[in-house]
Amino acid sequence: MSQGLDEVAPERRSAQEDPGAASAVVEAHVLGEVRPERRRRRVSMADVARLAGVSSQTVSRVANGHPGVVDETRRLVLGAMAELGYRPNSAARALKSGEFRTIGVILFTLSTTGNVRTLEAIASSAAAEGYAITLIPVAVPTQDGVRGAFTRLGELAVDAVILLMEVHLLDAASVSLPPGVQVVVADSDAGDQYSVVDTDxxxxxxxxxxxxxxxxxxxxxxxxxxxxxxxxxxxxxxxxxxxxxxxxxxxxxxxxxxxxxxxxxxxxxxxxxxxxxxxxxxxxxxxxxxxxxxxxxxxxxxxxxxxxxxxxxxxxxxxxxxxxxxxxxFAEVGRRCVEGVLRQFRNDEHERGTHLVPTHLVVRRSTGPAPR
Amino acid sequence: MSQGLDEVAPERRSAQEDPGAASAVVEAHVLGEVRPERRRRRVSMADVARLAGVSSQTVSRVANGHPGVVDETRRLVLGAMAELGYRPNSAARALKSGEFRTIGVILFTLSTTGNVRTLEAIASSAAAEGYAITLIPVAVPTQDGVRGAFTRLGELAVDAVILLMEVHLLDAASVSLPPGVQVVVADSDAGDQYSVVDTDxxxxxxxxxxxxxxxxxxxxxxxxxxxxxxxxxxxxxxxxxxxxxxxxxxxxxxxxxxxxxxxxxxxxxxxxxxxxxxxxxxxxxxxxxxxxxxxxxxxxxxxxxxxxxxxxxxxxxxxxxxxxxxxxxFAEVGRRCVEGVLRQFRNDEHERGTHLVPTHLVVRRSTGPAPR
DNA sequence: CTCGTGGATGTTTACGTAAACATGGACTAC
DNA sequence: GTAGTCCATGTTTACGTAAACATCCACGAG
Structure with missing residues (x-):
């Protein structure tokens, strides 16, 4: 139930029929003869629909749990899905819906405890909401790293962004936030510009x-x-x-x-x-x-x-x-970041202001009365 | 160069004239009349093409740096892009190309140093290759968390997956890897099934x-x-x-x-x-x-x-x-994971075997001769 | 002067999904 | 019995991009 190659699509076609396969060039170079199709075609709703003998819209309805599908049809479709190993294509879904169900997290480093713990909380909160997390490290070492992050952001594969760094460092990294993407910032003083979550x-x-x-x-x-x-x-x-x-x-x-x-x-x-x-x-x-x-x-x-x-x-x-x-x-900070960024996204409104998560002193044994 | 809201397009038009303009929603809301469109329409190649007076294919060529576009046209298009704030839509691109330029990283926790440091290296290596990282935490606490991860994986928004956990735990988490996605595993003994990278x-x-x-x-x-x-x-x-x-x-x-x-x-x-x-x-x-x-x-x-x-x-x-x-x-482990998974993806072939990264003893002061 | 060539650009199409709209049959109300 | 209603399902369309193909024009060779 969990492997890669063994499962080759049955209707695999020859290169002749599909000369457009990506990077076929490289393989042709190596093999020098027939070019195997680069990437097998995925199973689409149309395939499922064909096998089940229904329209693809009905498949869509079943896939999304919409009502108005009679039980027998539903079973038929589900059976066909299982048989073909159908998986929805999130790119198509994102294109159609305009939502990626993904939150971007921009950070410099994972070497500080705070970032890591916050990220962990962000990841689980987001998962609970059905959102994925895309990590956008803005590495300082090479400018290439920065360019990579910039590119991803530019392509806007995220619905919203959480900044795990100080806003003013964005300039240094020459990263610009795409317009229209909601932002929550942790660890910064940009409350007048953005919605900021931080510990007190x-x-x-x-x-x-x-x-x-x-x-x-x-x-x-x-x-x-x-x-x-x-x-x-x-x-x-x-x-x-x-x-x-x-x-x-x-x-x-x-x-x-x-x-x-x-x-x-x-x-x-x-x-x-x-x-x-x-x-x-x-x-x-x-x-x-x-x-x-x-x-x-x-x-x-x-x-x-x-x-x-x-x-x-x-x-x-x-x-x-x-x-x-x-x-x-930090867990609370992460939770609030996700909550805030999703609220902004859903209401499509930009919030400002700083939200502080309380901190408290844990007294152990490294402190004692002043020596006299 | 780096903020969200303040950056208002100079040729900002009224909501009436162009209901799709950025943040028109908020304005409409303020005006209290027209029910605001839920999500403003993004600027597409077609918009750029219209403004530049060329075809959208030419815009595509410019956007992807293809040759065969005369300098003056190119300048025209770039100008229109800048004016409209055009950003390529990665969903459409992914749909077209079949590639997401994203690597999924599945892990249980970020509380171990090894995972964090490996993840950090993975993130920067991937960014250098122009790939983004999607975090897929399979939290144990709630089953919901697992379901979320499952869903994302099912939708296959990644080209390849790096497993930062032991393979046998996958079953326990009832996560199944989508077929056709290449995998590299760290921290496991599944060398007979997968390509495994680990420290020695x-x-x-x-x-x-x-x-x-x-x-x-x-x-x-x-x-x-x-x-x-x-x-x-x-x-x-x-x-x-x-x-x-x-x-x-x-x-x-x-x-x-x-x-x-x-x-x-x-x-x-x-x-x-x-x-x-x-x-x-x-x-x-x-x-x-x-x-x-x-x-x-x-x-x-x-x-x-x-x-x-x-x-x-x-x-x-x-x-x-x-x-x-x-x-x-760990940095080397991360690098090799990315390298391995991208190699598999690009060649569309599944590799097996274990690659060990050397370890070495760092002698400090907690060891000394046995007491006699 | 005509044809061929090749470069620049435009047009068509398909990717997979899901909203919007269309169809057709069964059932109800009068 | 007929018109109206509702429900299950089918058909059309658009999302944004980029490959494939088509067109048009300038220029050079004969």
């Missing part, structure tokens, strides 16, 4: 910093993400504002690129500062590197230094020590 | 176990993955064979579900065994949990116990201590 990073940050201050720390250092990242900047801004509101000194940030390795390097600098007793890391990987740096510098966590991360990746509870971190509900 | 897990395991034996350990314990997983079973089998060939005792395995948490629980049992001085964990997450269990049990790594993982996830180098592990080149 500012509040998560506030909770994290407040938690550390409550534990008696004089202030909180910040191990930030890369400057280009909007999420990183937002967390940094919220960290700064929380400290200012509490009247605590705001010290210069250390910066990493989200990776554990960069967190380690920046962590070594933080570890060398004896006044540093609490650090808010912009994500869990950075926190992991920081933990290692602190460990190797002989500073105990949480006795000497408290650490809070961001994301609550699945491994966070197994760090040494288990990491206190801000939990983001 | 047996050799990676052998390297890991041999490394530990070389360090003087009497034998190597195994923290295995779930029984249902083929990858887990393969690693376990290779571990057993390597020990047997070296004449070392083969002890019962501890088992986890790939998660760090389960690694921690199993690790507590291993840590309680004073004879246990070397553990081969089936993946890095399990190893992470194991490290934590050992730490909390007061057993030092690597002085008392050596640990080796599998995968070389990006965080592995930042564990405490940095983890010795088997590196898998």
């Amino acid at each position: 990073q500012a509040d998560g940050t506030r909770q994290a910093v407040a938690h550390l201050l409550d534990l008696g720390h004089r202030t909180v250092h910040h191990l930030a993400g890369p400057e280009e990242s909007f999420a990183a900047e937002r967390r940094t801004a919220a960290w700064r504002r929380t400290l200012e509101e509490a009247g605590c000194p705001v010290l210069p940030v250390e910066r990493g690129d989200w990776s554990a390795e960069s967190g380690y390097r920046a962590g070594l600098r933080l570890a060398a500062d004896p006044a540093c007793t609490a650090v808010f890391a912009a994500n869990d990987e950075l926190a992991l590197g920081l933990l290692r740096a602190l460990h190797e510098s002989g500073r105990r966590v949480p006795e000497d230094v408290s650490v809070v991360g961001f994301d609550d990746i699945s491994e966070a509870g197994s760090f040494l020590p288990p990491l206190t971190t801000v939990h983001q509900d | 897990q047996a050799d990676g395991t052998r390297q890991a176990v041999a490394h530990l034996l070389d360090l003087g350990h009497r034998t190597v314990h195994h923290l295995a993955g779930p029984e249902e997983s083929f990858a887990a079973e393969r690693r376990t089998a290779a571990w057993r064979r390597t020990l047997e060939e070296a004449g070392c005792p083969v002890l019962p395995v501890e088992r986890g579900d790939w998660s760090a948490e389960s690694g921690y629980r199993a690790g507590l049992r291993l840590a309680a065994d004073p004879a246990c001085t070397a553990v081969f964990a089936a993946n890095d997450e399990l190893a992470l949990g194991l490290l934590r269990a050992l730490h909390e049990s007061g057993r030092r790594v690597p002085e008392d116990v050596s640990v080796v993982g599998f995968d070389d996830i990006s965080e592995a180098g930042s564990f405490l201590p940095p983890l010795t592990t088997v590196h898998q080149d």
Whole structure:
């Protein structure tokens, strides 16, 4: 029930009869003689109709579960479908209906937990709605990659698009969204232009910093993400504002690129500062590197230094020590993205505004009272 | 150059004159009179042809870069395209050509590093070839999810399929591959049925176990993955064979579900065994949990116990201590999957056999000489 | 000067589906 | 008994594209 070639269409024709088969040229070159038909013709409604002795419209009705087909006819058609192995042709369907039943997801990378988890939720929500997901990676390395994505978008094989990246990066990638396609954006600040779904990073940050201050720390250092990242900047801004509101000194940030390795390097600098007793890391990987740096510098966590991360990746509870971190509900973000984009598509109206998914602090063992 | 709404065509006409104009629907709605057309008509080649004063075939020729169009005509057509914002309709193109320029990727989950990294490589390789990726998640939770995937597959909106799961699970998910679609499988043993690409897990395991034996350990314990997983079973089998060939005792395995948490629980049992001085964990997450269990049990790594993982996830180098592990080149797996599936598609021939991508041991600091 | 040649462009057609409309037969109401 | 109604099914058409085929014109060779 699940193989490829063995099933050769019975009415396979010779090349003579069908000289137009795609890339027959290549094969002719190799074989030098008869050109096998490149792609066997698919079974269409007409074939089913012929076998069942009905019109193709009746087949269409059966295929789409429309009423008004008498039981016996229906059985006849279903039998013919099964016998021929009929599958509806989604290209024809899309052409007719103008809908692809597909959502495009544009992203730069799958190396961040957030993107992956959001994508996973998007994929299952979309599947539940009968929509497929087309991945549109806008790789930075080669311009070719970008061109590929551009092309697909241009051809508009999607009904709607979810952007898993910051809107302003679109320009950099020279990708333009096709007009008339609805968009929902995650991880951005484009609420005035688009419908944006995001986790409440500012509040998560506030909770994290407040938690550390409550534990008696004089202030909180910040191990930030890369400057280009909007999420990183937002967390940094919220960290700064929380400290200012509490009247605590705001010290210069250390910066990493989200990776554990960069967190380690920046962590070594933080570890060398004896006044540093609490650090808010912009994500869990950075926190992991920081933990290692602190460990190797002989500073105990949480006795000497408290650490809070961001994301609550699945491994966070197994760090040494288990990491206190801000939990983001990526699954909910994904769900809302799909919901939003489909609502826009169905109503054919463009929405704006930002929808925030709450975040909450998960307290584990990497935070403790300030040393005296 | 990169947004949706603001980009309003300069020659914007009223809804009356051209009910098909972009976003006319919204306007009509605002005007509160004519019932808005559900979905605006797209700009087609015919529209471009009319404006340019040529035939639609000429537009087609220009769009596809065919020769035999004089420069002035070409400019005329390109100008009309730009003015109308023409985008080719991929549904029509697919219907005509019989190709979707899309590869389907079927997978259960995005929560394993291997799947994600492989998918990422697949996506960029495919994009470089001008192919899009359609994600087909076969979620276990609801049967609806499975049905959705089934439907999409049935409609065959893909030219080829890459299976990122074990073939035998397909049956369980009651997904059947449509006939005539070429398949490449990763992470399975179905080389007799399909073209399979995988990392050389047996050799990676052998390297890991041999490394530990070389360090003087009497034998190597195994923290295995779930029984249902083929990858887990393969690693376990290779571990057993390597020990047997070296004449070392083969002890019962501890088992986890790939998660760090389960690694921690199993690790507590291993840590309680004073004879246990070397553990081969089936993946890095399990190893992470194991490290934590050992730490909390007061057993030092690597002085008392050596640990080796599998995968070389990006965080592995930042564990405490940095983890010795088997590196898998998922990017190469992804590339070869795309290459293989496109080759099959283009030649219209079904390939079989297993292609292994080499693995290698990355020695960090979680392994050391056996305690005496 | 005429015919042939070849290049540029136009016309026809088919891809598979499904909406819209047409047909024809059975049954009901008067 | 006849007209009207409704239901099952058939026929026509359009969706947008591109291959195949047709046409037309300019130019060169004889």
